[in-house]
Structures are given as C-alpha cells and as structure tokens.
Amino acid sequence: MKYVSTRAGSAGDAAPIGFLDAVLAGLAPDGGLYVPQIWPTLTTEEIAGFAGKPYAEVAADILSRFAGHEIPHDVLLEMCAEAYGTFTHAATCPIKQLRPGQFLLELFHGPSLAFKDVAMQLLGRLYDYALSRQGRVMTVVCATSGDTGGAAVEAFRGRANTRIVALFPEGRISEVQRRFMTTAADANVACLSVEGTFDDCQTLVKGLFGDDQFRRAVDLTGVNSINFARIVAQAVYYFTAAVALGAPKREVAFCVPTGNFGDAFAGWVAKQMGLPIGRIIVATNSNDIMARAFEDGRYARGVVAATQSPAMDIQIASNFERLYYETARRDGVETSRAFRAFTETGVLDLPPAALATMKELFSGASVTEDETARTILSTLNETGEVIDPHTAVAVAAANRATLPDGMPLVILSTAHPAKFPEAVQAATGAAPPRPASARRLDGKAERFDRLPADAETIKTYIRDFART
Numbered sequence: 001m002k003y004v005s006t007r008a009g010s011a012g013d014a015a016p017i018g019f020l021d022a023v024l025a026g027l028a029p030d031g032g033l034y035v036p037q038i039w040p041t042l043t044t045e046e047i048a049g050f051a052g053k054p055y056a057e058v059a060a061d062i063l064s065r066f067a068g069h070e071i072p073h074d075v076l077l078e079m080c081a082e083a084y085g086t087f088t089h090a091a092t093c094p095i096k097q098l099r100p101g102q103f104l105l106e107l108f109h110g111p112s113l114a115f116k117d118v119a120m121q122l123l124g125r126l127y128d129y130a131l132s133r134q135g136r137v138m139t140v141v142c143a144t145s146g147d148t149g150g151a152a153v154e155a156f157r158g159r160a161n162t163r164i165v166a167l168f169p170e171g172r173i174s175e176v177q178r179r180f181m182t183t184a185a186d187a188n189v190a191c192l193s194v195e196g197t198f199d200d201c202q203t204l205v206k207g208l209f210g211d212d213q214f215r216r217a218v219d220l221t222g223v224n225s226i227n228f229a230r231i232v233a234q235a236v237y238y239f240t241a242a243v244a245l246g247a248p249k250r251e252v253a254f255c256v257p258t259g260n261f262g263d264a265f266a267g268w269v270a271k272q273m274g275l276p277i278g279r280i281i282v283a284t285n286s287n288d289i290m291a292r293a294f295e296d297g298r299y300a301r302g303v304v305a306a307t308q309s310p311a312m313d314i315q316i317a318s319n320f321e322r323l324y325y326e327t328a329r330r331d332g333v334e335t336s337r338a339f340r341a342f343t344e345t346g347v348l349d350l351p352p353a354a355l356a357t358m359k360e361l362f363s364g365a366s367v368t369e370d371e372t373a374r375t376i377l378s379t380l381n382e383t384g385e386v387i388d389p390h391t392a393v394a395v396a397a398a399n400r401a402t403l404p405d406g407m408p409l410v411i412l413s414t415a416h417p418a419k420f421p422e423a424v425q426a427a428t429g430a431a432p433p434r435p436a437s438a439r440r441l442d443g444k445a446e447r448f449d450r451l452p453a454d455a456e457t458i459k460t461y462i463r464d465f466a467r468t
C-alpha cells in the first residue's frame with residue numbers, strides 16, 4: 001500500500017511512499033496530506049465478524065489493511081494490545097445509552113483522559129517500531145493548547161527512539177492539562193512554558209520545521225492530527241460502536257465534536273471502507289468554520305474565540321484538505337491550487353459538485369457557550385451523566401438532529417469531565433468526580449522550563465536537549 005499527497009500532480013509534488021514513511025513524515029513535503037492510493041474495503045461478513053471481538057483485535061485488523069506487509073500481523077496485534085492495555089475500561093471505548101436511540105461513545109479512558117490517547121498510544125508504538133529498525137532517534141515537537149500535549153507525553157515518555165518537546169502557552173492551559181505533561185519524570189521529555197499565546201507556540205513550531213538545517217540536526221517530527229496513523233486509529237471505534245448497535249445490517253449515525261476535523265474525517269474513512277454510516281453531524285463551538293462550510297459551501301477562516309471547549313478553538317481545520325481532495329475526484333492539482341489560495345485569502349468556495357457529495361454524509365451544527373453549559377446541566381438532570389464541555393457541544397447538536405426512524409445516533413464523548421472541572425462546576429454547581437489517573441498527579445513534582453516566545457532561544461534549547 002502506497003500513500004500519495006493530496007497535492008500530487010502539482011509542481012514539486014511529493015512521491016508516493018510507504019505506510020511507515022508516511023507516519024514518520026506527518027505532512028507531505030509539498031504541503032499536502034498523505035492518503036492511501038486506494039482505500040481498503042471490508043466485506044459485510046468481515047464487518048459483522050468484529051462483533052464481540054476485543055478492541056485491540058479489531059484495531060490490528062483495520063490497521064493491517066493500511067500497513068500492508070510493512071508490519072507483521074503478530075507485531076501489530078501486540079502493539080494494539082499494549083496501546084489499549086493502558087486504558088482503564090475493559091472495553092477500551094465503551095458505549096453507554098443516554099436516551100432512546102442516543103448513545104455516548106466514551107473515548108476518554110486512556111492515560112490522559114482525552115480521546116487523543118486512542119491514536120497517540122498507537123502512534124508512540126509505531127514510531128518505536130519504525131525507528132528502532134532504522135537505528136534512528138527523532139525529536140517529536142508539539143505545540144499544545146491543552147489535550148494533545150498530555151496525550152503525546154504519555155505516548156512517548158520513556159521510549160528509546162524518540163524524545164518529546166511539548167510547548168504550551170504560559171498560564172493559558174488548565175492545571176490538570178499542565179500536570180499531565182509536567183509530572184512526567186522521564187529523561188526524554190521536555191516541557192516548555194512559552195511566554196505567549198497558543199498561536200505563538202504554533203508559529204514557533206512551524207518555524208522549527210521551516211528551518212531545514214535545524215530540522216535535520218535534531219531529526220524533527222510532528223504528531224499533530226494530520227498524521228495519517230491518527231486517522232486510521234480513530235476509524236476503529238466507528239466500527240466497534242456501529243457493530244455493537246447492529247451494523248452492518250443497520251445504518252448508524254454519528255455526532256462528532258470537531259476542531260481540526262481529524263475525528264470526523266475518520267468517520268468518512270470508516271464509511272469508505274464499507275461501514276454503513278447514515279450521517280455524520282459535525283458539531284462545533286462558536287469557532288464554526290466546519291459548520292459554516294457544510295451549511296453555505298464557503299470554507300472561510302474566522303477569528304478564534306476562547307470557549308469552554310478549548311480543544312475545538314480552531315478556525316482552520318487541517319484535515320478538511322483530505323475530504324476536499326476526495327470529493328474533488330482526487331485531483332491533486334486542483335486541491336493544491338485551492339488550499340494554496342486559502343492560505344493567502346482565508347476563503348475557499350467549495351465547487352457545487354464537491355459540496356453536494358460532502359452533504360450526502362456530513363451536516364454541520366454550531367453550539368453557543370450558553371447552550372453548552374445548559375446541555376451539561378440538562379444531560380445531568382435528564383440522564384444522570386456528567387459530561388465535559390466538548391461532549392456537551394455534540395450532545396446539544398445531537399438533540400437538534402432529525403434522523404430517519406430507527407437510526408441510532410452515537411455521540412463521541414472526547415474528554416473525561418474531570419479534565420474540565422471548572423466548566424462542569426459552573427454548569428452544574430458541583431465538581432465532577434476525579435478518576436485515579438487524575439488523582440495520581442496530585443503532589444507529584446512538576447518539571448518544565450520557562451522560555452520567551454523567541455525562535456532562536458527555543459532552537460538552542462532543543463539542540464541542547466537533543467544532545468543529552
């Protein structure tokens with residue numbers, strides 16, 4: 001199985017590469033995103049066969065269709081068993097009924113209590129596998145507004161072939177989020193509290209990748225949500241949830257709290273592979289670029305507003321380029337033109353045919369701050385479930401949806417409420433219960449360095465760290 005860039009065919013495009021190379025590369029050198037040359041498909045018998053299987057086995061099966069012969073099946077199985085062995089729920093990603101026909105898919109039972117663990121735990125092990133065979137050590141950098149940093153540190157700490165540097169904006173992430181990163185005692189972890197905003201952190205990281213000499217010197221790599229392995233790992237729970245609710249005999253709908261569009265795109269992938277998904281509702285907070293795109297056909301950058309669901313405070317949804325490429329009949333030249341223009345102008349008008357194809361599966365819904373808080377409270381009162389603000393955005397969107405009779409709706413629950421105690425407390429008057437993985441951070445020493453938002457200072461720091 002080879003991977004092509006969404007900008008293939010344009011001037012200076014990237015050549016097709018194998019699965020592990022695509023994983024280590026993250027972004028393609030032509031600025032595009034990697035997608036498989038051909039989407040693998042499953043028969044209805046194969047999908048039905050997932051019923052009752054352990055999560056790790058389904059994950060290994062699906063991953064093997066993308067990794068091809070590059071990773072032996074027993075190795076994949078062991079990797080998945082280890083990755084999902086870190087989850088505290090025996091079902092890994094359990095579903096829980098909320099109301100008639102409405103279900104929560106709990107994706108937050110991993111080590112950092114957010115759904116990013118599902119993909120990141122696997123990614124850490126894929127990196128180890130690929131790099132140990134090449135005798136290579138890479139430096140993972142990630143800028144985080146909260147959840148990604150914790151999940152990345154948990155996934156990469158203590159690994160022999162990677163070191164991880166997490167940059168977060170000083171004073172702008174919650175204490176729980178910070179402690180998930182800074183309490184890791186492993187020597188291959190560096191946490192940087194940057195005197196600036198999240199945008200400053202992202203700009204700094206982009207600058208590191210833009211400096212060829214520096215990039216080679218520390219063998220830099222990124223693990224943000226455009227990494228193709230993260231998408232594949234996220235497609236798995238669409239299968240396990242849908243099969244538990246009657247697929248492939250029955251169509252199932254999903255509602256996804258969305259920021260960078262990686263999670264929602266993973267649903268598109270599952271459908272492409274043969275899973276009967278009737279609808280995907282893309283739920284956003286007031287940062288509604290994706291909801292607007294599906295509504296009026298105009299993908300247009302807005303000003304980022306801070307909300308109670310900070311992991312979705314994004315006004316450029318990087319993974320949307322993948323959906324655009326697919327609905328533009330895989331025309332890499334057109335995709336390259338469209339997204340280069342978008343970078344310049346901040347606006348992309350979707351071709352009517354592409355928009356129509358997107359709308360066959362996707363619809364958008366944006367949810368205000370008030371509605372989010374009210375939904376946390378009403379969900380507690382009506383169902384007894386305490387939900388986090390990201391999940392609440394999706395529950396609010398789901399409550400508005402009209403679906404064909406008998407089609408179950410699965411709402412992706414992306415964070416444990418204990419990760420956002422202030423928002424839950426404000427909405428319900430009570431702090432959410434704290435699971436053991438949050439309590440274990442109490443009293444642990446924190447380790448991080450404070451640095452100015454200055455590219456040269458950060459480079460020097462990382463160079464020194466990479467030498468140790």
Ligand SMILES: *Cc1c(COP(=O)(O)O)cnc(C)c1O
Pocket residue numbers: 114115116147148225257258259260261262263264311312390414415
């Ligand atoms: C990252 C994140 C999201 C958004 O996922 P995307 O793949 O970026 O759309 C939603 N909820 C939580 C809690 C997250 O951490």
